Amino acid sequence: xxxxxxxxxxxxxxxxxxxxxxxxxxxxxxxxxxxxxxxxxxxxxxxxxxxxxxxxxxxxxxxxxxxxxxxxxxxxxxxxxxxxxxxxxxxxxxxxxxxxxxxxxxxxxxxxxxxxxxxxxxxxxxxxxxxxxxxxxxxxxxxxxxxxxxxxxxxxxxxxxxxxxxxxxxxxxxxxxxxxxxxxxxxxxxxxxxxxxxxxxxxxxxxxxxxxxxxxxxxxxxxxxxxxxxxxxxxxxxxxxxxxxxxxxxxxxxxxxxxxxxxxxxxxxxxxxxxxxxxxxxxxxxxxxxxxxxxxxxxxxxxxxxxxxxxxxxxxxxxxxxxxxxxxxxxxxxxxxxxxxxxxxxxxxxxxxxxxxxxxxxxxxxxxxxxxxxxxxxxxxxxxxxxxxxxxxxxxxxxxxxxxxxxxxxxxxxxxxxxxxxxxxxxxxxxxxxxxx
Amino acid sequence: xxxxxxxxxxxxxxxxxxxxxxxxxxxxxxxxxxxxxxxxxxxxxxxxxxxxxxxxxxxxxxxxxxxxxxxxxxxxxxxxxxxxx
Numbered sequence: 168x169x170x171x172x173x174x175x176x177x178x179x180x181x182x183x184x185x186x187x188x189x190x191x192x193x194x195x196x197x198x199x200x201x202x203x204x205x206x207x208x209x210x211x212x213x214x215x216x217x218x219x220x221x222x223x224x225x226x227x228x229x230x231x232x233x234x235x236x237x238x239x240x241x242x243x244x245x246x247x248x249x250x251x252x253x254x255x256x257x258x259x260x261x262x263x264x265x266x267x268x269x270x271x272x273x274x275x276x277x278x279x280x281x282x283x284x285x286x287x288x289x290x291x292x293x294x295x296x297x298x299x300x301x302x303x304x305x306x307x308x309x310x311x312x313x314x315x316x317x318x319x320x321x322x323x324x325x326x327x328x329x330x331x332x333x334x335x336x337x338x339x340x341x342x343x344x345x346x347x348x349x350x351x352x353x354x355x356x357x358x359x360x361x362x363x364x365x366x367x368x369x370x371x372x373x374x375x376x377x378x379x380x381x382x383x384x385x386x387x388x389x390x391x392x393x394x395x396x397x398x399x400x401x402x403x404x405x406x407x408x409x410x411x412x413x414x415x416x417x418x419x420x421x422x423x424x425x426x427x428x429x430x431x432x433x434x435x436x437x438x439x440x441x442x443x444x445x446x447x448x449x450x451x452x453x454x455x456x457x458x459x460x461x462x463x464x465x466x467x468x469x470x471x472x473x474x475x476x477x478x479x480x481x482x483x484x485x486x487x488x489x490x491x492x493x494x495x496x497x498x499x500x501x502x503x504x505x506x507x508x509x510x511x512x513x514x515x516x517x518x519x520x521x522x523x524x525x526x527x528x529x530x531x532x533x534x535x536x537x538x539x540x541x542x543x544x545x546x547x548x549x550x551x552x553x554x555x556x557x558x559x560x561x562x563x564x565x566x567x568x569x570x571x572x573x574x575x576x577x578x579x580x581x582x583x584x585x586x587x588x589x590x591x592x593x594x595x596x597x598x599x600x601x602x603x604x
Numbered sequence: 605x606x607x608x609x610x611x612x613x614x615x616x617x618x619x620x621x622x623x624x625x626x627x628x629x630x631x632x633x634x635x636x637x638x639x640x641x642x643x644x645x646x647x648x649x650x651x652x653x654x655x656x657x658x659x660x661x662x663x664x665x666x667x668x669x670x671x672x673x674x675x676x677x678x679x680x681x682x683x684x685x686x687x688x689x
Contacts, residue, residue: 205677205680205681206681206685207611207681207685210686210689211684211685211686211689212659212683212684212689213686213689214686214689215689275687275688275689276686276689277686277687277688277689296680296681297680297681298680298681299677299678299679299680301676316680317679317680318680334661335659335660335661335675335677337676337677347664348664348667349665350665350666353661353665355636355638355660357638360688400688403688405688412662412665413666415635415636415662415666416630416632416635416636416666417632419632419635420635421635421636421640422636422638423638423640444607445607445688446607446608446686446687446688446689447607447608448684448686448688448689449638449639449658449660449662450658450660450689451660451661451662451665
């Protein structure tokens with residue numbers, strides 16, 4: 168493609184966290200960058216379920232916490248293990264997380280993504296919303312040289328295209344970079360945002376002013392592998408579930424019915440009493456982790472964020488927005504260097520991969536590559552929640568005048584009743600130790 | 605789905621090949637779609653309403669029949685608008 172026809176140095180597809188971060192990095196490097204968004208505003212198509220960890224934003228804006236559109240700062244983080252009638256909760260809170268520089272926040276993606284895209288625009292990126300990039304443009308040698316958009320005269324050219332077009336990335340699918348459908352490595356997230364008065368939320372969750380709580384839930388998904396989450400916003404709470412697509416399909420259960428069951432759970436219902444549904448939403452989540460990621464750099468093309476399967480679903484750590492931002496910054500930086508060097512081939516863009524490996528994005532994913540399979544494994548999902556709840560229930564049930572059992576004997580007895588063999592417990596403990604080493 | 609904002613476009617962004625759906629014994633899309641947009645018809649096929657689609661992708665991911673579902677995004681600026689996503 169002749170040099171003169173190149174309209175932009177880079178086109179970034181998708182103004183989610185990855186895309187806006189990529190566009191920001193390119194613009195700051197002095198490159199012309201077009202940021203395309205198919206929604207009416209950045210964030211209009213996006214859904215998350217838990218906490219946004221903002222540390223990576225230190226690279227974007229100094230003292231970002233003074234301007235980010237936060238709902239609440241998460242100071243209280245709990246993990247709840249549910250059966251139909253029981254709940255075991257591990258609940259941690261810290262004053263440190265309620266003050267700058269903070270740890271995690273809840274936010275609405277319509278606010279957060281718009282704010283981050285605004286940072287890219289301030290740096291000089293050109294944002295165009297309500298526009299779908301429908302396909303990649305290639306030259307005769309197959310190198311990506313732009314995108315086609317669903318607007319008149321819609322062939323846009325650039326030296327580098329960065330596909331940040333989300334979990335269903337049409338661009339990566341068309342290019343054959345990711346499988347057409349990869350049901351084993353995606354889960355469905357559905358959630359309800361429920362309105363409650365602010366002071367009621369503060370009282371029920373034990374919070375003051377802008378403090379927030381996030382509860383992650385194991386069990387409570389009707390026997391379908393996955394989990395749940397409940398977190399606080401200013402004057403709403405968000406309750407959702409994530410569900411294995413394969414098991415959801417096989418169970419022939421409706422996602423909204425599973426949410427309804429969780430809402431009615433005795434450990435959850437008291438938090439939600441009197442709440443009214445403000446919005447219901449659904450989104451896929453790529454949970455395959457490191458081993459399911461596609462090749463990230465190609466001739467004239469980089470992939471970042473959910474389009475590259477970068478959500479970290481490691482059970483005790485559930486993160487995504489921060490990974491998208493980290494990857495976007497790296498992609499934008501690598502693209503800017505490749506443009507500067509005049510080589511935007513896959514080899515010229517390979518710095519992206521190296522930068523990701525040196526940062527948390529691929530370092531965490533590589534280390535935790537076996538976590539997604541462990542988290543969704545049969546015993547952890549369906550046997551252990553009831554096993555541990557029954558153990559705790561019997562431990563704390565006073566059986567006078569019958570003397571208390573020894574705890575080891577009790578553990579073995581409960582294990583036997585749940586069909587858990589000792590060697591399985593040991594095997595799983597060792598497996599977990601290896602996964603999280 | 606009265607609690608979700610949609611800007612419905614004129615083009616159906618998802619289409620079904622009903623002849624394939626009729627031969628599908630699972631029809632998992634009918635229950636799995638979080639918006640409940642797939643409906644069984646009396647002749648054993650499936651009818652799809654695109655208007656209140658979340659654009660999540662569940663249907664094409666779980667569909668085990670190659671070519672049954674053609675899945676694209678709505679035209680720019682159309683489709684679901686999440687305000688509390």
